Amino acid sequence: MKLAKERGSFPNFPLSLWPQRNYSELRNAMVTTIAPTGTISIIAGCSPGIEPLFGLGYVQKNVMRQGDELVEVNPLFREIAKRKGFYSEKLMRRVAEKGSVQEEDEVPDEYKSLFKTAYEIDPVWHLRIQAAFQKHTDSAVSKTVNLPHSATVDKVKEVYLLAWKLGCKGVTVYRDRCRQDQVMNIGVKS
Numbered sequence: 001m002k003l004a005k006e007r008g009s010f011p012n013f014p015l016s017l018w019p020q021r022n023y024s025e026l027r028n029a030m031v032t033t034i035a036p037t038g039t040i041s042i043i044a045g046c047s048p049g050i051e052p053l054f055g056l057g058y059v060q061k062n063v064m065r066q067g068d069e070l071v072e073v074n075p076l077f078r079e080i081a082k083r084k085g086f087y088s089e090k091l092m093r094r095v096a097e098k099g100s101v102q103e104e105d106e107v108p109d110e111y112k113s114l115f116k117t118a119y120e121i122d123p124v125w126h127l128r129i130q131a132a133f134q135k136h137t138d139s140a141v142s143k144t145v146n147l148p149h150s151a152t153v154d155k156v157k158e159v160y161l162l163a164w165k166l167g168c169k170g171v172t173v174y175r176d177r178c179r180q181d182q183v184m185n186i187g188v189k190s
Contacts, residue, residue, distance in 0.1 A: 001025060010029045016029065030139050032137050053074060053116075057095040078092065080111060086106045091107070127162050127168065131167055140170035143172065147173060
């Protein structure tokens with residue numbers, strides 16, 4: 001607001017929503033945003049924000065340098081498995097190959113529920129989370145709705161329509177294996 005006093009408000013200020021929100025001046029049209037953090041978070045070993053885990057085990061390819069791959073098994077899942085007594089190297093190998101624990105008998109149901117991945121979460125819930133954050137963000141929220149390879153055109157249409165109905169300013173839909181080479185793949189055998 002100090003800059004607005006010195007240099008004036010952005011040109012479209014009078015026609016924007018800001019005066020209705022009791023602002024008398026504002027230098028920037030948008031003041032909050034949520035940056036895309038998916039790949040950055042993997043490299044940094046931290047949370048990707050509102051994105052669910054892509055997979056508990058996966059391979060990320062570097063599309064710029066052919067042959068470069070990052071193979072990952074979620075460290076928190078590994079730690080919990082050790083602490084709760086269901087860890088085994090065989091289980092970790094299967095998680096790396098499949099990217100999921102949903103069909104693993106030795107993993108207790110409470111951890112199956114906790115460690116659902118992007119493809120295992122209904123698109124409606126992806127969008128509800130995005131919409132919750134959109135309410136408090138000026139620009140579009142960066143979020144991907146991951147769909148299985150079997151997703152139809154109608155399913156993709158449903159996702160876009162629901163995103164619009166929920167007030168999302170944008171949405172990204174990615175259908176697994178819709179491209180010959182994709183940046184992220186579930187498991188090491190994808």
